[in-house]
Amino acid sequence: MINQVTTQGFTTAALPDKFEAGTPPIVEAIGLHAATEYVSQIGLDAIHRYEKEIGAYADRGLRELEGVRIIGPTPEHKSGIVSFVIDHAHAHDISQSLDTYGIAVRAGHHCTMPLHKSLGLSATTRASFYFYNTFEEADRLIEAVKAIRKRFAPSGRKRQLR
Amino acid sequence: MSPSEHDIYEEHVLDHYEDPYHRGALDHPTHCDEGNNPLCGDVVHIDLRLTPDGKIEQAWFDGDGCVISQASASMLVEKMEGKTLDEVKAFSADEMLELFGPKLTPNRQKCCLLSWRVLQSAVHSPVEHGDDDGPQFGGPSLSEES
Numbered sequence: 001m002i003n004q005v006t007t008q009g010f011t012t013a014a015l016p017d018k019f020e021a022g023t024p025p026i027v028e029a030i031g032l033h034a035a036t037e038y039v040s041q042i043g044l045d046a047i048h049r050y051e052k053e054i055g056a057y058a059d060r061g062l063r064e065l066e067g068v069r070i071i072g073p074t075p076e077h078k079s080g081i082v083s084f085v086i087d088h089a090h091a092h093d094i095s096q097s098l099d100t101y102g103i104a105v106r107a108g109h110h111c112t113m114p115l116h117k118s119l120g121l122s123a124t125t126r127a128s129f130y131f132y133n134t135f136e137e138a139d140r141l142i143e144a145v146k147a148i149r150k151r152f153a154p155s156g157r158k159r160q161l162r
Numbered sequence: 163m164s165p166s167e168h169d170i171y172e173e174h175v176l177d178h179y180e181d182p183y184h185r186g187a188l189d190h191p192t193h194c195d196e197g198n199n200p201l202c203g204d205v206v207h208i209d210l211r212l213t214p215d216g217k218i219e220q221a222w223f224d225g226d227g228c229v230i231s232q233a234s235a236s237m238l239v240e241k242m243e244g245k246t247l248d249e250v251k252a253f254s255a256d257e258m259l260e261l262f263g264p265k266l267t268p269n270r271q272k273c274c275l276l277s278w279r280v281l282q283s284a285v286h287s288p289v290e291h292g293d294d295d296g297p298q299f300g301g302p303s304l305s306e307e308s
Contacts, residue, residue: 090228092202122203159181
């Protein structure tokens with residue numbers, strides 16, 4: 001915020017007002033109101049229920065895959081998330097590969113580096129579901145993980161000698 | 163085609179990942195260094211043995227991390243053996259990305275450049291020998307100079 005503006009220059013308001021310039025976020029406030037109305041209309045309970053169902057579905061599907069290990073509790077003790085590791089594939093290679101299937105996941109420590117260290121894992125991949133995700137998309141994730149596991153599995157490749 | 167649609171896991175990349183060149187520890191290295199990418203957790207260690215006239219006689223790497231970081235380290239140590247120190251120092255980041263091959267997005271370029279960064283610092287990081295068994299290059303050691 002300014003104090004005075006002239007054609008030669010300006011002076012600022014005193015702290016903290018000098019750093020609080022600009023129009024208040026009116027559009028954002030209206031948008032937030034619309035968003036909370038939208039979410040309330042669906043219902044937080046319904047969202048939570050759906051998240052748990054689809055999360056449990058994906059968890060089950062991934063758990064069955066050979067060479068894939070689910071990290072974290074069983075579905076009844078968590079919401080719509082599934083963290084996993086694949087033998088011989090690093091979390092960042094998994095997430096980059098899933099990206100080519102149009103699937104966005106998070107890879108890394110997920111802000112829990114000491115936990116990963118205690119589990120003896122360098123990183124994990126985490127898929128998170130919300131009410132706009134479909135069961136068909138969970139199937140696509142499971143199929144993609146299957147293909148990625150195969151892609152990075154040791155296959156007796158040999159480096160080309162120069 | 164954007165880089166993310168491009169297949170960065172080309173066959174020769176996966177070959178280096180599964181069948182790396184000189185992965186492990188080198189006996190009696192003259193120089194070594196280690197580095198990591200804190201965000202990804204990639205780690206690369208490089209051991210070098212330089213000849214008295216400043217050529218890389220042997221280069222070895224070890225580490226842990228994604229395909230990009232480990233395969234690129236293998237490609238780099240393979241490429242650098244036999245090179246002079248001046249050639250190593252002149253080997254640019256762009257040349258490293260070119261050596262790797264597939265075009266990478268900036269976040270994955272960090273993985274590819276990790277080994278390059280470690281190599282560039284390793285040539286300035288002589289291994290301190292507690293005894294006289296190590297190779298001698300005629301010049302005074304750092305401790306003798308001070």
